Amino acid sequence: MEIYGRLKKIEDVYSENYIKIENHGVIFNNKTAALVGMDGTIDWACLPNFDSEPLFDSILDADRGGYFSIRPNRSGLMVNQYYEELTNILVTEFYDENGIIVRITDFLPASEYATINMPEIHRFIEPFEDNIKITIKIKPSFNYGKIKPSVEHNKNGYIFRSLNKTVGVSSNFNFRQDGDTIYGTFQMKRTGYNWIVVSTGITHINNILEYKSIERLNETRKYWKAWSNKLNYEGIYGKYVLRSALTLKGLFYDPTGMMVAAPTTSLPESIGGDRNWDYRFTWIRDTAYVIEALSLIGLNGEATKFIYDIMYKINKQKAIKTIYEINDESILKEKVLDYSGYRNSRPVRIGNKASGQFQLDQYGSIINAIYHFSLADGVITTQLWDFVLGILEKLEVIWKYPDSSIWEFRTEPKHYVYSKLISWSAFHRAILMGKKLGYSAPYETWRKVEKEIKEDILKNGYNNEMECFVQSYDSKNIDASLLRLPLMDFLNIKDKRVINTIRCIESNLMTPNYLFLRYNKDDGLKSMDNPFLLLSFWYVEDLILMGRTEHAKKVLETLLSKSNHLYLFSEEINPKTGSLLGNFPQAITHLGVIRAIARLNSALKD
Template sequence: MAGTPQETYASDGCRYQPIADHGLIGDLRTVALVGTNGTIDWYCCPAFDSPSVFAAILDAERGGAFELATAVPARTKQFYFPDTNVLITRFFTEDGVGEVQDFMPIGEDAVETERHRLIRRVLCVRGALPFRVRVAPRFDYGRRAHTVRLLGDAAVFESPALSLALTSTVPLESDGADVWGDFKLTEGESAVFALDQVDARLAPRMCARAEAERQFATTVAYWRHWLSSSRYRGRWREMVHRSALTLKLLTYAPTGAIVAAPTTSLPERIGGERNWDYRYVWVRDAAFCVYALLRLGFSGEAEAFMKFVTQHIIPGDGGPSGPLQIMYGIDGRTDLPEQELDHLEGHLGSAPVRIGNAAADQLQLDIYGALIDSIYLYDKWAQPISSDQWDNVCDLVDWVCDHWNQPDEGIWETRGGRKNFLYSRLMCWVAIERAIRMARRRGLPADLAHWMKTRDTIYRQIMRRGWSDVRHAFVQHEDGDVLDAALLMMPLGKFIAPTDPKWLSTLDALTQDLVSDSLVYRYDPQATPDGLRGAEGTFSICSFWYVEALVRAGRVDEARLAFEKMLTYANHLGLYAEEISLTGEQQGNFPQAFTHLALISAAFNLDRALG
C-alpha cells in the first residue's frame, strides 16, 4: 500500500533490484528510477525516449548507475513526501538514521529547465553516519565512451552527444570514467549532489545547500498545487492521488504527450523475450489517460493532449495502416525503428533489450474508438472542440466506416498474424457512436444516416459472429471460442447493458477461465498463439477493468474485494508495472500509465456504487 514504506537491506549485494523496489521522480520531460537501496539505475536525458545515462536495471555491469547510500549495512524504507513526487529513502543503521531526498526541480525558468537537474540531498537525522557516493554514467545505452574532468567541486562527464555536470558539497575523486566520494555526516548535517545537463548555454552551476533547499520547497509547492485541483474525495484517495501524480510524471510538458511507461525492455516474464520499449505515445493509452484525468478534474492535461492530437496525430498522412499510427514519438514523430541492443544482458538476464517499437506499423482498429471517445469526453466535460477538430473527427469516422470489417493485430499487439478481433470491432462501434453523440448534442454537420447504418451493422455482426454458443460468452475473435479480457470493455464502452444475460454469462466465463485471486490474464497464449514464446503474468489493467465490470453488473461486494486485493499487489509506493507474476512480483515496464488510469476509473465507479 502507498502508506507502507518499503523495507529492504542496503547491503544485500544483489546485482539487480526487483522492478517493484523503485520509486519514480521526474520533471515532466524525463524521469529517473530510484531503488530502495539508494541507487538510480534508470535515467534518460534530456527526454523520456533519449538514450540512457544510467541503465543498471537492464545491465548491472554495463548499464551505469548513480549510487548513494550509507557505507555501513542498513535497513532502508522509501516513501514519497506527502502529496508530491519528491522521493525519500531512509537508511537505518546501528549508529543512526539518514535519508536521501531525490527530486527533479519544477518551477524554474525556461533556460534552467533545460538543465534537467536531478538533486540528491543527503541528511543525517540521528546519530552519525558514513556515506558513499559513486556516479558511473554510461552514455547512449552504454555504447558511447566519455571522459571526466574535475573542476573544483564539480565533475563534468563529456560524451559526443551529451555532457553532464555533477556538483557536490563533498570532495570527489575520479579514475577518468567514474567519480566517487566518502563522507561522514553527524546529526543535522547534510550534503548535496546535483546532476545537470550542460552545454554552450548552460555552464556547470553549483547547487549549494541553500539552493537545494529552495528548489526542494519550490518543487513540493508545485506538486501540491497541482494535486489540489483533484475532485476525488473517495475511499481510496491516497492510491488514486498517487496514480494521478504518476500519470502527470508520464506527461511530456513541451508537447502534451503522455508516454505509456518511462522504461524499455523490463521483462513481462523473467528470462523471456516479451521485452518492449514503451517510451512513446500510444494513442489508446494516452486517450484513456485523458478520461482518467478529466474524471479527477485535471482539464489542463486533457487540453494539452488534445493540442498534441491536433498538431501531430490529426490529420494523418494515410499510411499503410490508416490515417493513424498506433503510437508516436513524444515530439509527434512517426519513425520509431526497432533494434536490439545485444551488448546489454537485460534485467536479470532477460534479453533482448529493445529500443524503438516495430508495433508502430501495425493495424489496430481499436485506437479510433479510444481516441474519439476521449475527444467526446473532452468536448462534454472540458470545452467544445473546434470546427477544424470536428472536421478531423469526421474524416476519421468516415475512414472507420469504410475499413472496420478487416482483420488487424488487435489491442495486445500480437505478432502471430491478423485476426478479426472482437475488441477491434467494439471500438470501431465506439468511434462511430461517440461521433454521432457529439453531432447530435451540438448540431454539428455529419453524414448521420451513413454513420448510423454502419454502427448498427457492426453491432449486429458482433452479436452474431462474436458470440459463442459453445462458451456461452463473447469471444476474442469472430467465429472462435477463445476468451479475451479486453471484452471487459463491452459494458464499460456502453455497447451492452452490464446486466444483459449474455454479458453476465460472459463475465462468469471470464471469471472461470482468466481470473486468479482478482488478477486477470489477457488471454491464453496456448489457445491463441500470439507469435511469441513463453507465458506471461496477469495484466493489471484487465484486473481493474474486471473490478469495474463487476460494479456495473451490480456485484459490488465482489468488486470491492477484488479491488482491495489488487491494491495489495502495488509496490510500497502504490506503483504498478504492466503485469504481476504468479508469485506477486511486478513484471514489465514500470510504472505503466494504462494500469494507473484503470485504477482511477475503478475507484471512481466503485465509490459511486458504494454511496
C-alpha cells in the same frame, strides 16, 4: 516517531543483483523521469527527455550499465521510501535499530513553464547521527556502455565527456576516480548535509551553490502542490487516486503535450523472457483512456490541452498511427542492444516495431475519449467536431479490415472482436455526443454503419457452442479484453451473452487474487505471459455494473494491495510472488485505478 511508507530490510530490496522493479520510486519533471531504488541507487534516468539516451541504465545491465548510488556504510539496515505530500519529490530513508540514520531527498526540477529545460538530478543527503559513513558511487552511461568517456576534474566537480554528450557532477565531496567511475566513502556529521547535482548538456561545471538546489526544491514543491490541489475528487481510496494522477501528470512531455506509456524500456513482462518492449512513446489508445481518467477527477484543463494536442499531432501527420514520437528527435525504429537485460531478460530493445502495425481500436479510442471529455463539460469546438467527422469517415471503410489487436500481436492480422467493438462504440457515441451538442453530421450513415458493425460482431464474434464472445472471428480463443464489453453499452449488462462472456473469462483467464491473463492463445513469443493489471480494474467496473458492489469493493481492495510501497503499479504482475513486472510505472494501469475507484465511489454513494 511516525514512519511513512513500508519499512523493508535492505537485503530484501534485491533479486539476482538487481533492485526489484517494485522496490523503486520515480521522480518526474514533465520532460523525463528517473527511477530511484529503495537502496538509494538511481539505476534508470534518461536526460534531458524521456526517450533520450540514458544517463543511468544499470537496471538493464548490472555489470555494464550506469548508476548513481548513495548508501550508509553499515550492515543490517532497514529502508523506507515515501513522497512528500502532494508532490513527486521522493524521500528515501535508512534506519538501524535506534531509528533513522540517513535521509536522501531526490527531485527533478519542475516548472509550470514548458520551455524551461533543467536536465538536472538533485540529491540531498541528510545524516541523523554523528560520524556516519556514507558510500557514494557515480558511473554515467555513454551509448549503453559502448563509449568510455574522458573525465575532467576541477574544484567544482567532474565532467564526463564524449563526442556528443557531457555529464557534470557538482558537489563538495572529494571523490576518487577509477576509469569512468567516481566514488568515495565519506564521514558526515549530524549537523552537516550535502547536495549533489548531476546535469547533462553542459560545457562547464559550476560550484554546487550556483545550482540553487534549495530554491529549485521549493519551486518544484510549489509546482506539484499547486497541481495536486486542482484535483476534484473526494471519496474512498483518495491516496491511490492522488498518486495515480501525479504519476499520469509526470508522464506527460510538456513541450509537445505527448505522454509516454511508461518512462522505461525493456523491463520484462516475464523474467528471463523476450517480452521486453520500449514504452517511451505515445500510444493513441493509452492516451485516449487517460483523457477519460483526467475528466473523471476534474482535471479538465489537462484533458483539454491533451486532446487538442493529439488532434494537432494527427492533423499535422495526416494519419492516425499506433505510436507517436514525443518530439521530432525521437526514433521509433526498433533496435536490439547488446545488454544482458534486467535479470538476464533478453532482448533489450529501444524503439518499437508496433509503430508500423495497423491497430483498428486506435480510431474508436479517440472518439471514446472525446465522448467522455464532452460528458465532463469539455469544450468541443467546431474544429474538434470536424476532427471527429474525419475519423469516422475513414472508419466507415477500415472497420472491415483485419488488424493486430489491442495486444499488438506480431502475427498475421485478424478480425479481432475487441477492435470491432471499439469501432462500433465510435459511431454509437459520436451520434449521442453530436445530437446533444447540436452539431450536424451524416447521422443516418453513422446509424447504418453502427448497425452493420453490431450485426457483424454478433454473427461472427459470438461462439454459440462456447456461449461467449471470442478473441477473433471464427476462433475459439478467449480474450480478457472483452471484459470491456459491458462498459461500452454494446448489449445490456443482463444479456446472457455478456454474463456468459464474463464467466468464460473468469473460468479460463482469471488467476488467484482476481488477476487476469490476457488470452489463451499462442502469440508466437517464447516466454510465458503474466496477468495484465488493467484487466482487473475493468473487471471491478463490470461487477459494479452488474450490481455486485460489495464484491467489487473486495476485488478492488485486493488489487490496490498489489501496488508497491508508493502506490505505484507496473503493467503486469507475477501471480505467485506478487512481484511487479513490465515497464514501470505504467500509465494505462494507473488509468484503471482511477476509473475503478471513481466508479465504485459513485456506486457506494448511490
